[in-house]
Structure formats: C-alpha cells, structure tokens
Amino acid sequence: MVIGQKTIQKINNSVNYNNSSSLVIHINDNWVIFCLFSKTKLIDLNKVNFLHEKKSAFILKTIKKYLKSFSKKYTPIKVKLIYYNKSSALVPHYLFDDKNSLNYLKYNTRIQINDLAANDLILEDQINNVYIPYTDINNYIFEKFKAFDFYHYSSVLLEKLSNELTDNFSQKVFLNINNSFIDILYFKNKQLIFFNSFDYKSNEDILYYLLFTFSELSLNPDNIHLVCCGLIDLDSELYALLYNYFRNIELLEFHEIEGIESNILKSNILLSSFQ
Numbered sequence: 001m002v003i004g005q006k007t008i009q010k011i012n013n014s015v016n017y018n019n020s021s022s023l024v025i026h027i028n029d030n031w032v033i034f035c036l037f038s039k040t041k042l043i044d045l046n047k048v049n050f051l052h053e054k055k056s057a058f059i060l061k062t063i064k065k066y067l068k069s070f071s072k073k074y075t076p077i078k079v080k081l082i083y084y085n086k087s088s089a090l091v092p093h094y095l096f097d098d099k100n101s102l103n104y105l106k107y108n109t110r111i112q113i114n115d116l117a118a119n120d121l122i123l124e125d126q127i128n129n130v131y132i133p134y135t136d137i138n139n140y141i142f143e144k145f146k147a148f149d150f151y152h153y154s155s156v157l158l159e160k161l162s163n164e165l166t167d168n169f170s171q172k173v174f175l176n177i178n179n180s181f182i183d184i185l186y187f188k189n190k191q192l193i194f195f196n197s198f199d200y201k202s203n204e205d206i207l208y209y210l211l212f213t214f215s216e217l218s219l220n221p222d223n224i225h226l227v228c229c230g231l232i233d234l235d236s237e238l239y240a241l242l243y244n245y246f247r248n249i250e251l252l253e254f255h256e257i258e259g260i261e262s263n264i265l266k267s268n269i270l271l272s273s274f275q
Contacts, residue, residue, distance in 0.1 A: 022079070027082065027083050029054055032066075048062050079148040081138070085152075089129075092126070116135055117132055118133050122158055131152040162190075169225040177206065182200055183196075203237055227251075
C-alpha cells in the first residue's frame, strides 16, 4: 500500500560514504531530493516524489527515514537545506528591517500564527530574500547535526546565475525551467531588475509568461540575450517554440556525472554543487 509516497529513486547504491561527506536536502511540498557530496563532487542522488502536496510533518518523516541509512561513523559532517516554496520576497537591503520580516510576505503569502521568517543576504549584500522555512525540520536537523545552513532556493539560484553575467551583454534574461514552475530573471548592467516564478502546465504557458515579462519590462526579444537552463535542450519542443520568438538563445552547458541519473540532475541547476 502506498500512503502519500509515489516513488523513491535511488541512484548509486554502492557508494562508499566517508566521514568527509556533505549533504544538501532540497525540500519542496511535492518532492524531496537528497544530494550527497564527497568534498565538492556529487556522489549520490536520491529523489522522493509525493502523490500530492505534503505538510512539513510528512516531509520531516521522509528526511528522518533517509538519514537512518547513515551509520554514526559515516554521518555527513556538513548539512544544508534548500527550501522551494512561494513564501519569499526580495527586499532591497537599505529598506530591510528584520523586525518587519513577516510584513514583507503578507501580500503574497498566507501567514500562520506560528510562522517565523528568515532571510538570506545576497548579491553582494544588496538584497535580503525573506522567506518562511519549516521550523520543525530546522529544529530536527539542528538537534541531529548541531550546525547547518539553510536557504531559499531563489537565493542560491540568483547567486549562481549572477555568476554567468559578463561584460559582453548589458542585459540578460534567464529562464530556469523546473518540473512544474519556471523562474524568470532580468539583469541590466549586472544589477537584478526583475525576478518572478510562474507555475506552468505546457510549453505554451512558458512562452506566454516569458513574452508577458518582456512586454511588462519593455524588452525587445530581438535584442535581448536569453539564457535557458533546466528542462530544455536543443532537440526539445520547448526550444523550437522559443526560437520562433527569441533568436539569441543560449543554453547553459549541462555536465553529466558518472553514476548519477542525468534526468533528475538536469531538471535542477542547483543539484550539482555544494556551495
């Protein structure tokens, strides 16, 4: 009998874990991904998909079950949590006040009475990314490991893609395609101008949101460098569709890792490194 859990994808079962390993847990209401690293190399990848959205208590049980697979001798020495949720807001650092953290979220997030806000200071201390992590999961990881880091996925994504900026283009739009949502980022003169995420069900949805963003920002598709990553490649229907409207398209290079399921790895640009 399956109760709320659809599949568990286990890659690289025979990995020899060592006591210098690091663990990144990517947490979404629909799935959890465990990435185990030896130094900076990804050596093991596990993904758990849920039948439908789950509360943090259920997700915590999934995390506990995974962590039981480690003996005390080979427990990871570093742990990082990355939260994927819509409870986030970007605030210019000069306007940020920690006492008002929840107020920044109240217009796009349903605030619960026990919610506690956290924030990541990103992009050379220019922006605070305010979000709501799962307190029960954080408390458990702290009790087990004594120290850990946690971030909102958009913080890590913004930092990673900002490193792709060069002097060759004064303007760049990034399109990051996940399994059920996309992220659109716009940089001008290496400064973040726009960031938003949209749920999608079809390639046409992705095109619509991209064209809508270009229209709202008064951008010309013929002149802007569009950089894509995630679930897209040169042979995909999505690439062919986008190329009808955007001719200056670049795909970020995807490096396969021996022994790691490439489809899972390719679906998320943040899985391949422990930063």
